[in-house]
Amino acid sequence: MLNFLLSRLMTFIPTFIGVTLISFSFIRVLPGDPIIVMAGERGMSDERYAELRAQFGFDQPLVSQYWDYMTGVLQGDLGTSFVTKKPVFDEFFALFPATLELSLCAITLAILLGIPAGVIAAINRGKFFDRALMSSALVGYSMPIFWWALLMIIVFSGWLGWTPVSGRISLMFFFDDVTGFMLIDSLLSGQSGAFKSAVSHLVLPTIVLATIPLAVIARQTRSAMLEVLGEDYIRTARAKGLPPSRITYIHALRNAMIPVITVIGLLVGTLLAGAILTETIFSWPGIGKWMVDSIYRRDYPVVQGGLMLIAVMVMVVNLTVDVLYGLINPKIRKS
Amino acid sequence: MVETTQSVERPGRLKEFWYYFRENRGAVIGLYVFLMVFFVAVFAPILAPYDPTEQFREHFLQPPAWQEGGSWDFVLGTDALGRDLASRLIHGARFSFFVGVVVVVISTTGGISIGLLAGFAPKWLDTIIMRLMDVILAFPSLLLALVLVAVLGPSLMNAVIAIAIVLQPHYVRLTRAAVISERHKDYVTSAKVAGAGRLRMMFVTVLPNCLAPIIVQAALSFSNAILDVAALGFLGMGAQPPTPEWGTMLAEAREFILRAWWVVTFPGLAILITVLAINLMGDGLRDALDPKLKRS
């Protein structure tokens, strides 16, 4: 187990360095004088030009630029946004809870529905439920997520009027950010109707964002179960005269979960990508929307810093999933 | 001469593949739909009733023919600039196909070559290559593509290149894993003993046996490419208006979702149908090529 952990850490560190290198070099890859490009059509005064030049250190040799960058990163200084003039690091963590709340709800929904669906499909292989489920899953990840969001808005917000179109909570509520999670904060605020508003704003984005992970988890669970059900030890379990439900849920499922956990870990990246589109459509004030807006506004420190932070976050999640995988799989835990 | 065996012929590989593929009705339907979309893409100028950029000032936001206010001149309705939706969709197929093909070609050739290299290379080179792939994979694919396009400048071609780069590590990993598992098998050793050089071993001996997962991945990449380019188009970073790319059409349509549902529904439906067909085919390919699922 220790060896396993160490080897995972050994791959983490060079990858982290690689990520910072890419984020670092991104601005410097822009054609032309990067600072003029950053100014865009606004143009800038000479003092501003000198200021920015110093801020980015473009007059320094590349290596020391990178060194400054890295030391800044490790101390949590990722530059300042052009638009809001606030530190990128602070802005990121101010907006992060919104994305986290949405992503957690989405992945929870996907797991709660996807795994049982996959198991039932595997047991009833070839029958109606299996076909129906697999067809729906296929449609689910063949859809462009932004189109699906628009359709949902047309139906549920437009025609039916059940859900709001954008934002995290109705504008008439105002309370302090305790955790950053609207669900919790609205409950804590004690204002009547606040929680309901928070939930109704969360419903549609969650469903939209959960669609692809749900489809993937259901399919993966099904195929993992089918594979496990063909293994020798399942034959042994049958030869012992065990009831089929026990074989499925106790013997097979635990083994099938091992690859599925890996897949769930990989979905984090997909979730963040999906969050970009979902947040944009629902005007959900999270990191995804922040990144897209910053790209439009040429707020390059934000793009650079945000890119790096998101990548690091994905890496940390993957590392955690790897560790969890090592704990769950007895072959690794006890080696 | 007495007949000694009752002969049952061992099916050839292609025939065997087609047997399994054919069994999967979804896959066959997917194949036909895919071919249909391909046909539409190739013959778009002939099939489309109007030029996709031609504006009909009298007919802004006209509903589809079967709804009140619509007409059969513009079967699927028109968009906010009075352009015929059906013609735009038909021409959009060309872009989607272009995107899919180019992305798959670039990422497979690049990915396979690097993967073969990593599989056969000495440990240090292998490690460097895999770390590089890990770095690319650390970024969420759409985000990385988005930033790349922002750097290169928004256009369809840049979007295609960005997505091809982002999808490459999957091929590298697949190829490398397949190579590593094949490399120690006896037939590779015998090729080596018979004097096969490095390049020959890579491309002629080992690669054909690793193709199954790569083919399946290629089908998946085709559909992912279409989706990702549409997403970039939707964000304004892909094909630029007035290009009738399906994602870009959705971006233009966004403000009209509550007024003119057809401008939003049909382009998305086009994407869905195409991607669905390809994914069905990909599933069929995987089932037909995966030996473990075979019946005998």
Next chain:
Amino acid sequence: MALLEVRNLSVDFETTSGRFRAVDGFDLTLDPGDITAVVGESGSGKSVAFLAMMGLLPWTATITSDVMKFDGNDLRSITPRSRRQIIGKDMSMIFQEPMTSLNPCYTVGFQIKEALRIHLGMDRKARQARAIELFEQVGIPAPETRLSTFPHQMSGGMNQRVMIAMAIACKPKMLIADEPTTALDVTIQAQILELLTSLQEETGMALVLITHDMGVVAETAQQVSVQYAGQKCEQQEVTALFERPHHPYTAALLAALPERATTKHLPTIPGVVPGQFDRPKGCMFSPRCSMATELCHSTPPPVGGAEIGYARCHTPINLTAEEEA
């Protein structure tokens, strides 16, 4: 009454290129306490026949038989629930690959106690005691600690002992051992076989030993059936079979034993077992038989009577003068 009675058991599989007959007309009768061996090469259908009896074949298999009875239960028409009350309890099976036949996610103790709880309804203390007892019976040292180990932490031989312990946990009336030693080292093979025979003596259960190793057969069995390409070609009592085999295939198998070698080169049987695509029209063994005639190649041979060991041959060998008459 016989413990196990099987007449004319056949198993067909659906494949890409039509039906494949894996077992063709298998017969077997076992009384309580019998030890019988079923010998054959890979592809002879020896395992499939017993998997069919246990109900462990996949859905692509079609099982037909005239009689298939175990302990008074008709296995052809039995409900799945009733079948589950028999297998693992009165009729057990152990398999060839011990390393993959145990669930890697659970301890071996868990896997043994499961059977005790479900079939015998024992409580926790009783299960623990019985599990330890079983481990001692199969020769696993330090049973208390071993119960909480995982299969991958133990060797193949140990895992096979665990499998045997699991199989005899409910004191079965019949144990089917499907190539139990093939995947193990030679030294461990002897230990496992000895374990099986001593358990059989202790408990008086019937033992079916499926193997391709004639040497194993000689030491353990009372009756021997020889399978080839899904068909039974001979069945005799063990000493008689070894002294006077009546089917050319049996003779060839015996001749290939290293212990019987008389020349520098070990004799082999040329050719391979027919697969799905090259089934001979006549006798299944005819392409490889040194005594095959035109008749053998063209017509399937009849099954002989008990006096000639049910030999499926046009020209059975080693017949005494009176048998030839």
